[in-house]
Amino acid sequence: MELNELYREVILDHNRHPRNFGRLDPADAIANGHNPLCGDKLTISLRLAGDAIEDLKFDGNGCAISVASASMMSEAVKGKDRATVTALFDKVHALLTQQDAPSTDLGKLAALSGVREFPARVKCASLCWHTLNAALANADAASAPAVSTE
Amino acid sequence: MSAAPYDIARVRGDFPILSRQVNGRPLAYLDSAASTQRPRAVLAAVEHYETHVHANVHRGVHTLSQLATDAFEAARERVRRYLNAASTHEIIFVRGATEAINLVAQSWGRMSLKTGDEIVISSLEHHANIVPWQMACEATGAKLVVAPINERGELQFEAYVALLGPRTRLVAMTHVSNALGTVLPVAQIIAAARERGIPTLIDGAQAVAHEAVDVQALGCDFYAFSSHKLYGPTGLGVLYGREALLEKMPPWQGGGDMIRTVSFEKSTWNDLPYKFEAGTPHISGAVGLAAAMDYVESLGLAQIAAHERSLLAQATESLSAIPGIRLHGTAAHKAGVLSFTLAGVHPHDLGTILDHEGVAIRAGHHCAMPLMELLGLPATARASFGCYSNAQDVIQLTEAVHKAREVFG
Incomplete structure (x- = not known):
């Protein structure tokens, strides 16, 4: 395993300049994600248009893998309906955990394939997706409990 | 009465695990505050x-x-x-x-x-x-x-x-x-x-x-x-x-x-x-x-302490010289623990890059979340010494931190 497989240029770029960084106000749903192992914390706020994610922002504090993953996710899911988002998460999850997982149709997200060589870092990359799921699940609820990857 | 000089080579020889490699590099084990290694006698x-x-x-x-x-x-x-x-x-x-x-x-x-x-x-x-x-x-x-x-x-x-x-x-x-x-x-x-x-x-x-x-x-x-x-x-x-x-x-x-x-x-x-x-x-x-x-x-606690103090001084000096490094915890009386952060590189990324260079450190909140909150830090990287730590470990640590700066440009 090589470090430049993990820290690819696109990941370093999204870490340095995260896209869709901030907080939507008002938002239809907010969820907090926390990875207690490394202290990564992020908040996702989103607005829905029918079944689709109309807009999404994230903020928080985390390692390069978690920030870049959230940034790339934010670009990938905007404008997508829930079924598409779920299918995308399944593909990303496979990419992070399975050696032979295909990276086709993932666009920039394919840059995360190096993470699977560093098992301790898989949770960093998946935190934003779990948090997005929590936000979607709580879209209609008044409260937004924290999720954890631990 | 003068104490026998601290024979670090002999001490290291007492710890079989120190001769192994990690990720193709000699192991620089700098996580003794989390757990020490065991000598052959144990x-x-x-x-x-x-x-x-x-x-x-x-x-x-x-x-x-x-x-x-x-x-x-x-x-x-x-x-x-x-x-x-x-x-x-x-x-x-x-x-x-x-x-x-x-x-x-x-x-x-x-x-x-x-x-x-x-x-x-x-x-x-x-x-x-x-x-x-x-x-x-x-x-x-x-x-x-x-x-x-x-x-x-x-x-x-x-x-x-x-x-x-x-x-x-x-x-x-x-x-x-x-x-x-x-x-x-x-x-x-x-x-x-x-x-x-x-x-x-x-x-x-x-x-x-x-x-x-x-x-x-x-x-x-x-x-x-x-x-x-x-x-x-x-x-x-x-x-x-x-x-x-x-x-x-x-x-x-x-x-x-x-x-x-x-x-x-x-x-x-x-x-x-x-x-x-x-x-x-x-x-x-x-x-x-x-x-x-x-x-x-048999090694002598005072001798171990003196050895660790000299490593702490060496590590404090060599890490402080790296641009972007901040040391956390600068008490006058310190044990062999060095908590630090590097600007632009999250401690967790630092931990992965250092590990890749064979350097084992702890990255995180060190089971002291209220303290981290007080310091306004989500996490730090922590290098810690034991009786077997040596100057080469500190050199390997310093080089690996430079490597992290390169990776993150």
């Missing part, structure tokens, strides 16, 4: 016990049971000498420092605490010296009071003394901060509490491998530590408790070994220390810990 003592001696202790009339009991009780005597406790009745074997503190919080705490009572801890505490007290407070209505630190990570002593009052029932403080390396002035901390008749518990997990501890000279009522941070096996720790206090305390776990008589109506308790040792103990662990104490004393 591995051999455990193997000898398991190969020739093992049976259950305090049970059988047969030869092995007697030999195992002798080995276990000899280990207790070894620990007593290491801490200079007055009696082996005061040495209780537990699973680790965490369990030792939980024992006191549950047994002494439930016996002694009432609504409105206060337990004084410091901002530097490990979760193991926070959460057991929160649980005791929850059960009794007592409350936790936190003594502050200054910007260097030192206890504000006057502020601590000002917190001691008629409601203070216990002072529970760490000897050495695991996150920042600060050595606390425990003798003065204990003296201030004793003047007011307040008992004290010292969390010695980070101290026992780095300086000689004399519980009678310190005058503490409880002292807790873990074997695996003193070059001994995991799964074993020690609670020292002053006999008069232990006598008054009820057992906290019931079972075999801790009883004198059992009937279905009522049971009576065994004498100290067995009253607090329900179930079959970690016998081989105790044998290993005794060997570890022999080993450490």
Whole structure:
């Protein structure tokens, strides 16, 4: 395993300049994600248009893998309906955990394939997706409990 | 009398794991504050016990049971000498420092605490010296009071003394901060509490491998530590408790070994220390810990401390010279712990890159989340030294941090 497989240029770029960084106000749903192992914390706020994610922002504090993953996710899911988002998460999850997982149709997200060589870092990359799921699940609820990857 | 020079090459040769490689690089093990490695003497003592001696202790009339009991009780005597406790009745074997503190919080705490009572801890505490007290407070209505630190990570002593009052029932403080390396002035901390008749518990997990501890000279009522941070096996720790206090305390776990008589109506308790040792103990662990104490004393705690101090100075200087490095915890009196952050690189990424270069450090909150919150840091990277750490480890660390700067450009 090589470090430049993990820290690819696109990941370093999204870490340095995260896209869709901030907080939507008002938002239809907010969820907090926390990875207690490394202290990564992020908040996702989103607005829905029918079944689709109309807009999404994230903020928080985390390692390069978690920030870049959230940034790339934010670009990938905007404008997508829930079924598409779920299918995308399944593909990303496979990419992070399975050696032979295909990276086709993932666009920039394919840059995360190096993470699977560093098992301790898989949770960093998946935190934003779990948090997005929590936000979607709580879209209609008044409260937004924290999720954890631990 | 001049001490023999510290032969670091020979010391390293005593630790088989140090000759392995990690990710194709020589291992630079800089995570001794999390767990130390074991010297051959400890591995051999455990193997000898398991190969020739093992049976259950305090049970059988047969030869092995007697030999195992002798080995276990000899280990207790070894620990007593290491801490200079007055009696082996005061040495209780537990699973680790965490369990030792939980024992006191549950047994002494439930016996002694009432609504409105206060337990004084410091901002530097490990979760193991926070959460057991929160649980005791929850059960009794007592409350936790936190003594502050200054910007260097030192206890504000006057502020601590000002917190001691008629409601203070216990002072529970760490000897050495695991996150920042600060050595606390425990003798003065204990003296201030004793003047007011307040008992004290010292969390010695980070101290026992780095300086000689004399519980009678310190005058503490409880002292807790873990074997695996003193070059001994995991799964074993020690609670020292002053006999008069232990006598008054009820057992906290019931079972075999801790009883004198059992009937279905009522049971009576065994004498100290067995009253607090329900179930079959970690016998081989105790044998290993005794060997570890022999080993450490053969090197000399003062010599180990001096060696680690020189490495700390070397590492402080070489890391400080790297642009973007910030050291956290700059106390005047520090143990071999260096907590740091690198601008633009999250500690978790730093940990991965350093590991790739064969350098093992801890990255995270170091089980001290309230302290991290106070410092305004989500996490730090922490390099920590043991008796086997050497200048090459520090050079490898420094080069790996430079590598991290390159990767993150």
